[in-house]
Amino acid sequence: MWGTRAARQPGGMNTATPRLSARGLVKRFGSTTALAGVDVDLHNGESLAVMGPSGSGKSTLLHCLAGILPPDAGTVTLDGREVSRLSDRERSLLRRRRYGFVFQFGQLLSELPAIENVALPAMLLGTSRRDATELAGRWLASLGLAGMEGRRPGELSGGQAQRVAVARALITGPAVVFADEPTGALDQATGHDVMRILTETTKAAGASLVVVTHDSQVADWCDRRIEVRDGLVVGATAEVPR
Amino acid sequence: MNAVVALAPRFQRAGGRDARVTTGLAVTAFAVTTGLTLSVVGGLLGFASRAELPVPEGQGDDRSVYVILAWIAVVLLVVPLMTLAGAAARLGVARRDARLATLRLLGATPREVVGLTITETAWQGLVGAVLGILLYAALLPVCALLPFQGTTFSVAELWVGWEGFAIALVGVPVLAALSGAFSLRRVSVSPLGVARRETPKKMTWLRAVVAVVGIGVFMVVSSVAGAFGAAAAAALIAALAVGFATLNAVGPWALGLVGKVQLRRATTPARLLAARRLLDDPKGAWRVVGGLGLAGFVAGALAVLPSITAIDTSQDPQGAVLMDDLVTGGMVTLVVAFLLAAVSAGIAQAASVLDRRREIALQNLAGTPVELHDSVRRRTVLVPLLFVAVGSALTALVMFFPLLGLAAVASPQGPLMLVGFLVGGCALVYAATETSRPLLRSVLADTVVRAD
Numbered sequence: 001m002w003g004t005r006a007a008r009q010p011g012g013m014n015t016a017t018p019r020l021s022a023r024g025l026v027k028r029f030g031s032t033t034a035l036a037g038v039d040v041d042l043h044n045g046e047s048l049a050v051m052g053p054s055g056s057g058k059s060t061l062l063h064c065l066a067g068i069l070p071p072d073a074g075t076v077t078l079d080g081r082e083v084s085r086l087s088d089r090e091r092s093l094l095r096r097r098r099y100g101f102v103f104q105f106g107q108l109l110s111e112l113p114a115i116e117n118v119a120l121p122a123m124l125l126g127t128s129r130r131d132a133t134e135l136a137g138r139w140l141a142s143l144g145l146a147g148m149e150g151r152r153p154g155e156l157s158g159g160q161a162q163r164v165a166v167a168r169a170l171i172t173g174p175a176v177v178f179a180d181e182p183t184g185a186l187d188q189a190t191g192h193d194v195m196r197i198l199t200e201t202t203k204a205a206g207a208s209l210v211v212v213t214h215d216s217q218v219a220d221w222c223d224r225r226i227e228v229r230d231g232l233v234v235g236a237t238a239e240v241p242r
Numbered sequence: 243m244n245a246v247v248a249l250a251p252r253f254q255r256a257g258g259r260d261a262r263v264t265t266g267l268a269v270t271a272f273a274v275t276t277g278l279t280l281s282v283v284g285g286l287l288g289f290a291s292r293a294e295l296p297v298p299e300g301q302g303d304d305r306s307v308y309v310i311l312a313w314i315a316v317v318l319l320v321v322p323l324m325t326l327a328g329a330a331a332r333l334g335v336a337r338r339d340a341r342l343a344t345l346r347l348l349g350a351t352p353r354e355v356v357g358l359t360i361t362e363t364a365w366q367g368l369v370g371a372v373l374g375i376l377l378y379a380a381l382l383p384v385c386a387l388l389p390f391q392g393t394t395f396s397v398a399e400l401w402v403g404w405e406g407f408a409i410a411l412v413g414v415p416v417l418a419a420l421s422g423a424f425s426l427r428r429v430s431v432s433p434l435g436v437a438r439r440e441t442p443k444k445m446t447w448l449r450a451v452v453a454v455v456g457i458g459v460f461m462v463v464s465s466v467a468g469a470f471g472a473a474a475a476a477a478l479i480a481a482l483a484v485g486f487a488t489l490n491a492v493g494p495w496a497l498g499l500v501g502k503v504q505l506r507r508a509t510t511p512a513r514l515l516a517a518r519r520l521l522d523d524p525k526g527a528w529r530v531v532g533g534l535g536l537a538g539f540v541a542g543a544l545a546v547l548p549s550i551t552a553i554d555t556s557q558d559p560q561g562a563v564l565m566d567d568l569v570t571g572g573m574v575t576l577v578v579a580f581l582l583a584a585v586s587a588g589i590a591q592a593a594s595v596l597d598r599r600r601e602i603a604l605q606n607l608a609g610t611p612v613e614l615h616d617s618v619r620r621r622t623v624l625v626p627l628l629f630v631a632v633g634s635a636l637t638a639l640v641m642f643f644p645l646l647g648l649a650a651v652a653s654p655q656g657p658l659m660l661v662g663f664l665v666g667g668c669a670l671v672y673a674a675t676e677t678s679r680p681l682l683r684s685v686l687a688d689t690v691v692r693a694d
Contacts, residue, residue, distance in 0.1 A: 068607050092609050092611060092612070095608060096608075107601075124610065128509070
């Protein structure tokens with residue numbers, strides 16, 4: 001399973017050059033300043049929790065880091081290449097090729113069975129349907145979902161659906177996985193299960209992970225956490241103990 | 243008034259732009275349905291009133307033929323009209339279901355939930371009926387320009403009367419409310435009705451059997467119609483209605499089969515998604531393209547016109563007028579059928595984009611190319627569209643064979659006219675579905691994905 005592109009990439013943490021780096025990020029919506037000059041580094045294989053209350057700017061930070069929104073000022077670099085000034089189309093390509101996403105809920109296409117939901121991103125990158133389906137089957141099996149390949153999202157529990165979403169995010173071997181409140185729609189036990197799978201699998205695949213959450217227990221699963229308030233990073237920890 | 247039902251206007255306002263667009267689409271659909279139905283009924287009344295006038299001296303009386311032909315046009319148009327009205331009542335059903343399921347979870351009773359929906363759709367139906375009456379009034383001078391029986395209609399002849407308006411103002415909201423309540427069965431049964439989307443139940447091959455029986459009934463009735471004498475026309479019209487209803491029953495099943503074939507052959511994400519979407523909801527796909535299918539059926543039935551009008555009528559001026567009128571009436575029926583199909587398809591597509599907005603937006607955030615959504619949207623319409631248009635026209639040719647023999651293909655104009663109408667109709671429906679493109683772009687432009 002781990003023979004994907006990502007698995008062949010070097011892992012490790014806190015190497016000298018960060019994989020993803022943001023400097024002086026500013027983002028405004030009208031008169032509201034959502035980000036007021038944020039610096040963030042994310043290293044290979046590292047997981048980072050972005051915490052903060054509602055409206056603090058943590059989701060905007062994720063959107064800017066992931067190339068969903070262009071910042072008004074500041075830079076975002078991925079593997080040393082600036083990606084914040086790319087065109088909308090180039091940013092879409094970047095997200096498809098180098099990033100994976102896990103949202104709170106709803107990212108699975110309701111008409112596709114689990115296996116095709118996982119296979120779809122690989123097909124979008126040119127993998128044949130047969131190879132993508134085979135790879136998706138192996139990802140699902142590795143995440144404990146063997147036998148559920150043919151189920152629709154509506155026939156899966158919340159935890160199972162999030163595991164499918166994790167497989168979907170990782171099948172293309174992304175450099176970074178972005179998770180926006182991935183346990184927000186789950187009970188505590190299932191949420192911990194999903195976070196364990198998300199952090200372990202992402203690390204094993206050699207990808208870095210950014211998790212936006214307001215739940216400190218969820219953040220505990222990550223290597224490091226930062227606290228965002230009023231568009232600024234006001235607190236940071238290194239190597240959160242499990 | 244019940245507390246929950248009293249909340250209806252607030253829900254409407256709270257829905258924001260999506261709710262406004264959905265309401266606008268529903269009202270438009272009800273208005274078009276009402277306006278065109280009144281126009282068609284006005285035409286029927288016009289022919290009926292002319293049939294009651296004394297016959298001018300020295301002329302044969304073929305006026306009852308016109309009334310029969312007008313009834314046939316009504317039968318041919320009634321299903322597309324009802325399809326459009328039904329589609330209007332189902333608009334935004336996913337968003338509405340989600341909102342109502344939440345209310346059920348909060349303790350609203352099934353009766354309150356149904357009451358809320360009835361209030362909402364009946365109100366849309368009423369506004370649509372008022373606008374439809376205005377549309378009918380606007381179309382009246384245009385319809386009066388059409389020459390029939392050697393002279394154009396007067397506005398008075400096509401006037402449905404105040405009682406016609408009263409029926410529309412009561413009937414459209416009632417039908418809208420019933421249709422809306424009917425579409426709510428899932429939520430009424432379970433508050434979790436919308437939280438679960440399961441593998442769709444397979445449609446049985448019984449639909450195909452029903453279709454074959456329906457077509458057979460029409461063919462038998464039409465081949466022995468002469469033996470019924472005066473009742474022949476009524477029997478034929480009834481059989482036509484049966485054939486039409488049959489097409490409506492078998493359409494979704496046939497589209498499901500197309501979806502299965504597409505799925506097996508899908509090699510790209512767009513083809514895979516389009517096939518799955520078709521398989522997932524063939525009834526929904528039929529609602530989009532079914533109008534054109536029924537119009538294609540009308541076109542197939544009318545392919546016989548060039549052969550009929552080619553009959554030498556130089557010795558029979560009244561017969562010549564009838565032949566000309568047959569062509570005019572056929573064309574008008576077809577144009578109305580195609581317009582209805584285009585409006586149905588455009589509205590259903592727009593509603594589908596709104597119903598899927600969260601899913602589409604999240605896919606976009608994850609880097610799914612815009613072209614994929616466009617391609618899937620186009621494929622989910624075009625493939626069923628072509629299949630349905632051609633299939634329906636062929637069905638009509640087969641069904642009318644005992645009645646008309648090879649008349650439809652006897653002269654080259656018949657098939658040419660049929661192909662021309664199908665191509666024009668498909669282009670019209672395609673253009674109508676493309677109007678949802680800006681809506682899709684606006685959904686994709688939204689980076690803030692809200693919960694429904």
